[in-house]
Structures are given as C-alpha cells and as structure tokens.
Amino acid sequence: MGLLSLAIWTPIFFGAVLLALGRDEHARAVRWLALLGAIISLLVTLPLYSGFDNATAAMQFVEKAPWIARFNVHYHLGLDGISFWFVPLTAFITVIVVIAGWEAITTRVNQYMGAFLILSGLMIGVFSALDGLLFYVFFEATLIPMYLIIGIWGGPNKIYAAFKFFLYTLLGSLLLLIALIYLYVHSGGSFDIQTWHDLPLARNAQTLLFFGFFAAFAVKVPMWPVHTWLPDVHVEAPTGGSAVLAAIMLKLGAYGFLRFSMPIAPDAAHEWAWLMVALSLIAVVYVGLVAMVQQDMKKLVAYSSVAHMGFVTLGFFIFNDLGVSGGLVQMIAHGFVSGAMFLCIGVLYDRVHSREIAAYGGVVNTMPKFAAFALLFAMANCGLPATAGFVGEWMVILGAVKANFWLGLLAATALIFGAAYTLWMYKRVYLGPVGNDHVKELEDINAREFLMLALLAIAVLAMGIYPKPFTDVMDVSVAELLKHVAVSKLN
Incomplete structure (x- = not known):
C-alpha cells in the first residue's frame, strides 16, 4: 500500500x-x-x-x-x-x-x-x-x-x-x-x-x-x-x-x-472560454451584490463563496500561467478562509442559536479573543495583503489584466464588494455597544475553540506571508497543462 x-x-x-x-x-x-x-x-x-x-x-x-x-x-x-x-x-x-x-x-x-x-x-x-x-x-x-x-x-x-x-x-x-x-x-x-x-x-x-x-x-x-x-x-x-x-x-x-x-x-x-469568463464575472460581481443584502450570516458567507469561486474559474479560462496558478492558490486559500468563517458563525450559533445578524451587536465587548480571530478571517475574506485571501485573487487579477485590461478591472471591483459585505457584517455583529441580553451573557472562546481558530489563523497568515511553497509545487504542472491545451486536438 x-x-x-x-x-x-x-x-x-x-x-x-x-x-x-x-x-x-x-x-x-x-x-x-x-x-x-x-x-x-x-x-x-x-x-x-x-x-x-x-x-x-x-x-x-x-x-x-x-x-x-x-x-x-x-x-x-x-x-x-x-x-x-x-x-x-x-x-x-x-x-x-x-x-x-x-x-x-x-x-x-x-x-x-x-x-x-x-x-x-x-x-x-x-x-x-x-x-x-x-x-x-x-x-x-x-x-x-x-x-x-x-x-x-x-x-x-x-x-x-x-x-x-x-x-x-x-x-x-x-x-x-x-x-x-x-x-x-x-x-x-x-x-x-x-x-x-x-x-x-x-x-x-x-x-x-x-x-x-x-x-x-x-x-x-x-x-x-x-x-x-x-x-x-x-x-x-x-x-x-x-x-x-x-x-x-x-x-x-x-x-x-x-x-x-x-x-x-x-x-x-x-x-467556449468567453462563456466561462462571462459566468465567472457574473458570479464575482452580481453574487457579491446579492451577498450585501443578506440578513443571515451563513447565507452571506455562502454567497461570498460563490463569488470567490468565480475568481477560480475566471483564472482557469484566461489560459495564462498567472491566471491558472492564481485560481489554484485561491482554491487552497478559500479552503482555509471560508472554513474559518463558517466555524466562527458556528461558535456564535452554539451560544445564541441564531444566525441572524440582527440578533447580535457588540460581541467584541464580551468575547474579545474571539472577535480578534473573526476580524482576521474577515480581513482575509476581503483579500487583505499578508493573508491567504489576497494571494490568489491578486494573481488572477494580474492574469486577467495580462489577457484584457477591462477584464482585470471588472474582476478587481469584486474586492470592493467583498470588503463591503464582509466588513459591514463584522461591524453589525461585533462592534458598537452590547446589542442585547444574549450578547451580554456570552462567554469568550474556551481552549478547544481557541486551538481550532488558532490553527486556521496560522494557516491563513502563513500562506499570505509566504505563498512560495504552494506556488512552487504547481508551477511546472500548470506550465505543462497550458502547453498541452495550446495544441489543437482536432483530427
């Protein structure tokens, strides 16, 4: 074996x-x-x-x-x-x-x-x-x-x-x-x-x-x-x-x-690359706008996932090394960041049994350690430099600009939408005065939850600060794939 x-x-x-x-x-x-x-x-x-x-x-x-x-x-x-x-x-x-x-x-x-x-x-x-x-x-x-x-x-x-x-x-x-x-x-x-x-x-x-x-x-x-x-x-x-x-x-x-x-x-x-690029851009832009109006935290992060995966398929079908490698890096980074976002929602849900944004407010006052982790993952979801969320999206945008400037510009607008819906959710859930009695009674994360979030935080930061081990592994295979795809297989 x-x-x-x-x-x-x-x-x-x-x-x-x-x-x-x-x-x-x-x-x-x-x-x-x-x-x-x-x-x-x-x-x-x-x-x-x-x-x-x-x-x-x-x-x-x-x-x-x-x-x-x-x-x-x-x-x-x-x-x-x-x-x-x-x-x-x-x-x-x-x-x-x-x-x-x-x-x-x-x-x-x-x-x-x-x-x-x-x-x-x-x-x-x-x-x-x-x-x-x-x-x-x-x-x-x-x-x-x-x-x-x-x-x-x-x-x-x-x-x-x-x-x-x-x-x-x-x-x-x-x-x-x-x-x-x-x-x-x-x-x-x-x-x-x-x-x-x-x-x-x-x-x-x-x-x-x-x-x-x-x-x-x-x-x-x-x-x-x-x-x-x-x-x-x-x-x-x-x-x-x-x-x-x-x-x-x-x-x-x-x-x-x-x-x-x-x-x-x-x-x-x-x-059919034009169709794949068009569908990807709709996911990146339109679904990003849909995420902004969500009142349920899980739905917001779910629509955010659709938008982020739009970057992946966009990167693949512009057929250059930056785009394909960026799409792969984005897949790995999204694995860390979206998993962390859902686990943070789970921490709150286990305590309050509600996923509605309106059910919270001022969580930072009662759960400061947890709010710090949630902020890191929110910033990674926005694509903040030095977090995993930045690397793949930046590579895909560079690859898109290399293929067509307007394509890259349209893809880059998604970073604005991503920051808008993620930070707005963070503001309403975590910042400001304590929202209600449920939030007032919250206890900060225990050792088990701290370990779980710390492991993900280390992964998000490590990949954001030093992505070389990830890109080195894929470079030669991506180059070979693009070389293969460039050759017609028509008989």
Whole structure:
C-alpha cells in the first residue's frame, strides 16, 4: 500500500470503526478516537510533501493495480502539482471539523464523526484518481456522507436542503458519466485519464464532452446560475458540514475543469472560454451584490463563496500561467478562509442559536479573543495583503489584466464588494455597544475553540506571508497543462 492509498483508506478505516463500535454512552471515547483518526490521517499525508519533486510535471506516488479486469478498469492513483495540495488540505480541515463538533454534537456522535472521516478519504480519492471510472466512483460517493450529515444533524429544513444538494449534484454527474463512457469507447477501451488527454477528437465531440463535464463540475463549484442549491444547504447544514462543503467539496468541481475539461477538450475550452469568463464575472460581481443584502450570516458567507469561486474559474479560462496558478492558490486559500468563517458563525450559533445578524451587536465587548480571530478571517475574506485571501485573487487579477485590461478591472471591483459585505457584517455583529441580553451573557472562546481558530489563523497568515511553497509545487504542472491545451486536438 502506497502513500496515497494510506491517505485515502486511513480515514475511511477509522470512520468505519467509529460506525461499528461507537455508541452515545461512549461519546467521550468516540470523540477521542475520531480525533486520533483525523490526526493520523493528516500525518500520513506529510511525507507526500517531503517526497514531492517540484521539477517535473509527471504524476508522482503512482499506484496501479487491476480492479475490474474485464473492462480494463484500474485502481490507478497519482498526484501532480495541480492536485497535490488538496490532499493535505482535506486532511487538515477534517482535524479542524472533528475539534469543532466536540461539544456541539451530542446525539449519534459516532455516526457524525465517522461520516466526516469517510468523506475525507473519499475526497482525497477524487484528487488522486487517474482512472476515469475510479474518479467517478469517488466523486459520486462523496455525496452519501454529506447527504447524511445535512439530513441528520442539519437545521429545521434539513430534509429539503439534503434532497436539493443530492439531486442537483447527481443530475449534473449523469452527463459526466455519459462523457466518460464515450471516451472509454473512443479510446479503444481505456479509462486512463492521461490517455484521454491525447485523444484526437472532432470539434463537435469536444463541444459535447465539454458541456457534459460542465454539467457536473459547474454545479459542484457552483457557478452562476446553478449556484442556488448552495445557500440553502449552507443554512441548514451543521457547522462542520458547512466548513467541509465550502473548504473542500466545492473544489472538486473546479479541479474537474483542470483534469478533464481543459486537457481533453482543449479546442472546445478555447471556443467556449468567453462563456466561462462571462459566468465567472457574473458570479464575482452580481453574487457579491446579492451577498450585501443578506440578513443571515451563513447565507452571506455562502454567497461570498460563490463569488470567490468565480475568481477560480475566471483564472482557469484566461489560459495564462498567472491566471491558472492564481485560481489554484485561491482554491487552497478559500479552503482555509471560508472554513474559518463558517466555524466562527458556528461558535456564535452554539451560544445564541441564531444566525441572524440582527440578533447580535457588540460581541467584541464580551468575547474579545474571539472577535480578534473573526476580524482576521474577515480581513482575509476581503483579500487583505499578508493573508491567504489576497494571494490568489491578486494573481488572477494580474492574469486577467495580462489577457484584457477591462477584464482585470471588472474582476478587481469584486474586492470592493467583498470588503463591503464582509466588513459591514463584522461591524453589525461585533462592534458598537452590547446589542442585547444574549450578547451580554456570552462567554469568550474556551481552549478547544481557541486551538481550532488558532490553527486556521496560522494557516491563513502563513500562506499570505509566504505563498512560495504552494506556488512552487504547481508551477511546472500548470506550465505543462497550458502547453498541452495550446495544441489543437482536432483530427
């Protein structure tokens, strides 16, 4: 068993053990076992960084074994600079989510923790899969634990939100499956994704494949106008569910564009880039304006996620190194920042049981330590220099200006909207005199919550101050991808 298999199956193993052994009367032991499993799963991913060679665009840590021999399907794993950082990011966020749910979840604790650990392994599988069918299995399997997390531990309308999440993402994925089967037949019976990258495909076939991929990945990102499921799901999901959804699951769709849409259908990707850029800019500008009028904190951050992911898809489809690298950096940074924003909302919700902005006011007076963390994450969400939120957005804006000045200018306006809605929310919730008796009785964060927020704060600042380790890993792979996409595959 190689390092990638360990990264995938270690959290799944611990999750299965929790489901089999845990009971609510042993909740304390269950929580510690879940934390142990999450930490071990994170430690397993660390040797990947020390063993990764930045100088090559080839797949590394490759594992390949027959799976369904009759149809030439393989258990085929590997990482390159594009997919690398999402493996440790997923494991890190899982540790944070286990800590976050320590006291908030009191029923079916083993199932809650087990679902997150299994989900972690499945998401790492998506980023590691080099076989088309294996990718599809992992991609669809992630829906099951998240569906259960929303449907069991969610808010009053949790069943509606869980069904909406499941149906939206499943319907898009059916077109992905048809595209994968077409490629399997056209390649002479191979599910190898890298083989598909070199297929000579006619323009019509490329266009159909591009929109087949688009149906699955755009819903997952989610791009405008198929983003409407996200705010409902975020509002109803438990805090940990919202954090993982924003930090990792949205990235599965964006990753799909880089692994499938652009390299397999490069001519269609260039032909329809105007549409992708237009939809991205609508997400960045229009959805940013929608975020401004939200009264529910979770809805505001959910719309903020749609706007920030618009930067990612914009960066990818301007086809230059700054744009694609910036999009990838933005995906990682958004994982830290949006996860932190949702966890901060969870800290307040656990105490007051309201997500309405109007239910707060002057929180800084009773929770000064917490308000300091919340300010840092709010500034990162605005794209303040020296925070993770700045690096990716700045690279994408530079890449957009390189492609077209007016495109860059329009994208840059989003930073103004981002600052407006984030700081306005911070002002109304945290600043000023104490708003009501609920706020007056609040107690500052405990040691567990401090640890959870401190880990995220360190990640946000470290990435903002010194992003070189992140960009160094991806540079060669991004250059190779752009070189590949620049060459026509028309037969």
